[in-house]
Amino acid sequence: MIEIEGLTKRYGEKLAVDGLSFTVRPGIITGFLGPNGAGKSTTMRMMLDLDNPTAGTVRIDGRHYRQLRDPLTYIGALLDAKAMHGGRSAYHHLLCLAQSNGIPRARVHQALDTVGLTAVAKKRAKGFSLGMGQRLGIAAALLGDPRILMFDEPVNGLDPEGIHWIRNLMKSLAAQGRTVFVSSHLMSEMALTADHLVVIGQGRLLADTSMAEFIRRNSRSYVRMRSPEHERLRDVLAAAGHTAVPVADGALEIDGVSAGDLGELAAGHGLVLHELSPQQASLEEAFMQLTAESVEYHAHSDTAGPAVPAGPAPGPDASPPPPPTPPPPPQPAGDWGADWRRKKGR
Numbered sequence: 001m002i003e004i005e006g007l008t009k010r011y012g013e014k015l016a017v018d019g020l021s022f023t024v025r026p027g028i029i030t031g032f033l034g035p036n037g038a039g040k041s042t043t044m045r046m047m048l049d050l051d052n053p054t055a056g057t058v059r060i061d062g063r064h065y066r067q068l069r070d071p072l073t074y075i076g077a078l079l080d081a082k083a084m085h086g087g088r089s090a091y092h093h094l095l096c097l098a099q100s101n102g103i104p105r106a107r108v109h110q111a112l113d114t115v116g117l118t119a120v121a122k123k124r125a126k127g128f129s130l131g132m133g134q135r136l137g138i139a140a141a142l143l144g145d146p147r148i149l150m151f152d153e154p155v156n157g158l159d160p161e162g163i164h165w166i167r168n169l170m171k172s173l174a175a176q177g178r179t180v181f182v183s184s185h186l187m188s189e190m191a192l193t194a195d196h197l198v199v200i201g202q203g204r205l206l207a208d209t210s211m212a213e214f215i216r217r218n219s220r221s222y223v224r225m226r227s228p229e230h231e232r233l234r235d236v237l238a239a240a241g242h243t244a245v246p247v248a249d250g251a252l253e254i255d256g257v258s259a260g261d262l263g264e265l266a267a268g269h270g271l272v273l274h275e276l277s278p279q280q281a282s283l284e285e286a287f288m289q290l291t292a293e294s295v296e297y298h299a300h301s302d303t304a305g306p307a308v309p310a311g312p313a314p315g316p317d318a319s320p321p322p323p324p325t326p327p328p329p330p331q332p333a334g335d336w337g338a339d340w341r342r343k344k345g346r
């Protein structure tokens, strides 16, 4: 188990992690989700004592990382798959790690076997593809047979076969009762892997919820209707007890009733419809709404300009930056998502 309490990291003016508190439990995969720059890697580095917190604590099975004897036997991590000595073979890379952490040599063979690198164990790591490097990084994380595993964006840049393999590996590690903590900036990836979600934005906790609860609250199905007789359609729907929410393109969105029933209702009143379509809100949309106010880097919607940070404009001739927008107040974890549902009139 990993317990994080009031974890904060400031780099000069930048508050990268802002008073995070949550617990990562064993036997499940906990997804750590947030847009680019949200503070995921910084949090993970502090969990592994690679960075000092400005405030707050991290406990690994009740102890600080520094108090762990042979830490690789408690917690294994894949942070940056490229962080290895490229001139060494995969076997020697793992052997060096094993020898400096009191791990028996036999584990090197087992770890190579688990990740499918036995055949290339004698090859130098610098000749490895991205996927092979990722597998070697995972072998290093598994080397000490730790109860806790941490993966930072493990599927980045992998082909579908590699992604499938990592997903299944994480699931089997969790099924063995281990604590699995995995970061991503993709909701779609987490939906396929995680049992629990911790969502952050600009270093703050936005949600701490089970995946099932996230899906239950956000996999909303509804019906879109459009009619040239917009007002009459609204009246007919209201009289039938349905709440119709108008949206920007002139359509109405109606929850809790089927497209078939709505079609019959409209036909019964002689209403012409230009659209009657069942819809399913995507989890990606829910995640984007949840983190919308905390996204630091936006792409321009016009195609002329490059993506730039939303912060002050660069360069000596740049016009003065607009005053900073105050960050949104933190949401109580029990009511996350309420804000965007309110905004959408849901």
Ligand SMILES: Nc1ncnc2c1ncn2[C@@H]1O[C@H](COP(=O)(O)OP(=O)(O)OP(=O)(O)O)[C@@H](O)[C@H]1O
Residues within 6 Å of the ligand: 011, 014, 015, 016, 034, 035, 036, 037, 038, 039, 040, 041, 042, 043, 185
């Ligand atoms: N060593 C550092 N010095 C100064 N600022 C830093 C440092 N490390 C991270 N930051 C800043 O802290 C914020 C959080 O960065 P972090 O890498 O933890 O985010 P992230 O959620 O992992 O992002 P990504 O998904 O893009 O990897 C960013 O604004 C980043 O620029």
